[in-house]
Amino acid sequence: MDMGTFTIGRIAGIRIRLSWSFFAVFLLVVWALAENVFPERNANLSDATYIAMGLIGGLLFFGSVLVHELGHALQARREGLEVDGITLWLLGGVAAFKGDYPGPWSELRVAAAGPASSGSSTATPASLATPSAPAPCPSASPAPRSTCGSRPRRWPTS
Secondary structure: OOOOOEEEEEHHHOEEEEEHHHHHHHHHHHHHHHHHHHHHHHOOOOOOOOHHHHHHHHHHHHHHHHHHHHHHHHHHHHHHOOOEEEEEEEEEEEEEOOOOOHHHHHHHHHHHHHHHHHHHHHHHHHHHOOOOOOOOOOOOOOOOOHOOOOOOOOOOOO
């Protein structure tokens, strides 16, 4: 066990570790989401609901960091490097390798694999979350004309 880290498991044979500093950042992310972001966007829910939403958001955030680092690590292994493991810590994550890159193109492919995996892990769910068309207002609707067919705004425009 490295100083200040502990192993939580393996993915594709790559050791995944957490630093103690990870928990401070994780709690900060959960607190920011549960205390500020979600109550502002979704009013009138219980505190327990906001905390649960914050925990899920924190797990998804660090899950995306892990996917990014796995992209680097798996490509490094394809390039012939020995992968020491991935550590999630205060500033995100780091994939550690042993040895030197076979060449500059190999290093470029390893460097590009992290952002590529982040992009694909973001694009897939985003493509499934297409907005539905607004419902038309019936002709005898008591709603003002300005609200017919409009959807509630979800994201700030400024």
